[in-house]
Amino acid sequence: MTYDNNNIFAKILRGEIPCEKIYEDEYVLSFHDITPRKKIHVLVIPKGKYINLDDFNQKASNDEIVGLSKGISIVAKKLGISSEKGKGYRTLSNISEHGGQEVPHLHFHLFGGEKVGKMVE
Ligand code: 5GP
Secondary structure, three states, X not given: OOOOOOOHHHHHHOOOOOOOEEEEOOOXXXXXXXXXXXOEEEEEEEOOOOOOHHHHHHHOOHHHHHHHHHHHHHHHHHHOOOOOOOOOEEEEOOOHXXXXXXXXXXXXXXXXXXXXXXXXO
């Protein structure tokens, strides 16, 4: 599978579609999910063109991998839901068909602000 340059998150990264930005640095962009499933539901995406976590771990540099991992914690802290500043949260990445991935640009969901509930339906 090749990366689709016209996926919605690629358009957000290029500034062609607006987003409610929470945080941005050299490696990641974070913004609110357009259809929040919990009180807090945000997305953290790498700036590079990666389809999913497998693609990312195969092709990304170590700096990008560290940047994404740390980016998640930075965002959680900023939102007051981190384990040190708040009551915690759930992070989730859907991968390909059986994972239920809809947007083919790697993204981590962060759910929080309330008890997230059952792990899998
Ligand atoms: P997936 O099912 O691929 O793991 O999740 C994709 C997520 O992207 C969904 O939660 C969906 O609500 C969100 N989403 C889809 N289109 C947009 C958009 O244009 N803007 C934002 N902020 N989120 C979107």
